[in-house]
Amino acid sequence: xxxxxxxxxxxxxxxxxxxxxxxxxxxxxxxxxxxxxxxxxxxxxxxxxxxxxxxxxxxxxxxxxxxxxxxxxxxxxxxxxxxxxxxxxxxxxxxxxxxxxxxxxxxxxxxxxxx
Amino acid sequence: xxxxxxxxxxxxxxxxxxxxxxxxxxxxxxxxxxxxxxxxxxxxxxxxxxxxxxxxxxxxxxxxxxxxxxxxxxxxxxxxxxxxxxxxxxxxxxxxxxxxxxxxxxxxxxxxxxx
Numbered sequence: 001x002x003x004x005x006x007x008x009x010x011x012x013x014x015x016x017x018x019x020x021x022x023x024x025x026x027x028x029x030x031x032x033x034x035x036x037x038x039x040x041x042x043x044x045x046x047x048x049x050x051x052x053x054x055x056x057x058x059x060x061x062x063x064x065x066x067x068x069x070x071x072x073x074x075x076x077x078x079x080x081x082x083x084x085x086x087x088x089x090x091x092x093x094x095x096x097x098x099x100x101x102x103x104x105x106x107x108x109x110x111x112x113x114x115x
Numbered sequence: 116x117x118x119x120x121x122x123x124x125x126x127x128x129x130x131x132x133x134x135x136x137x138x139x140x141x142x143x144x145x146x147x148x149x150x151x152x153x154x155x156x157x158x159x160x161x162x163x164x165x166x167x168x169x170x171x172x173x174x175x176x177x178x179x180x181x182x183x184x185x186x187x188x189x190x191x192x193x194x195x196x197x198x199x200x201x202x203x204x205x206x207x208x209x210x211x212x213x214x215x216x217x218x219x220x221x222x223x224x225x226x227x228x229x230x
Contacts, residue, residue: 031216033216033217033218035218042220042221042222042223043206043218043220043223045217045218045219048215048216048217050216055215055216056215056216056217058217088158090160092160092218094216102210102216103150103162103165104162104216104218105162106152106159106160106161106162107159108157108158108159109158109159111158
């Protein structure tokens with residue numbers, strides 16, 4: 001079974017631009033979560049989607065948004081990029097929140113650099 | 116509030132040594148889940164193990180073993196006879212269903228195994 005895929009793998013943007021990252025979950029998984037990883041803050045939860053609905057959101061500004069499609073694929077968008085948005089963005093999928101611990105399986109990440 | 120502490124920032128061992136990675140967690144909830152993930156240089160977080168708060172059995176998987184002790188709020192991870200391929204950053208994480216689906220990660224322990 002194919003794992004979580006994320007595109008693109010690397011991205012370079014300049015301040016003020018916006019960016020869209022994509023995530024395809026493991027087949028059969030309906031829940032998708034996004035995390036930001038930086039050297040200073042570590043791994044931080046951004047948001048989680050299930051059945052096209054945002055179920056949970058971390059403590060990030062409104063510039064960070066996301067959505068989920070009917071096929072469970074998800075996108076996250078960051079508008080008006082700032083230098084501090086440079087990070088590794090990780091997507092994780094799981095079967096559904098209601099089944100046990102809902103182990104999350106991660107993709108390879110998208111490395112975003114903001115210049 | 117939930118918190119995960121990995122006090123060891125970096126550990127360096129010589130191949131074939133045993134090494135234990137410490138994880139201490141804080142939560143007020145009686146039901147929770149603990150996880151360990153491995154992040155090799157490629158960046159992808161690899162799931163290693165999940166434990167439920169109501170199951171304190173220790174687990175062994177090959178060279179890996181985990182010691183879960185609710186009395187001390189610890190969930191330590193031991194690698195026996197370490198190998199160079201074990202070099203990675205290891206993250207301990209906590210999830211409480213009542214707090215949504217988010218994983219709360221520790222800062223990680225960077226393990227370097229040298230030949």
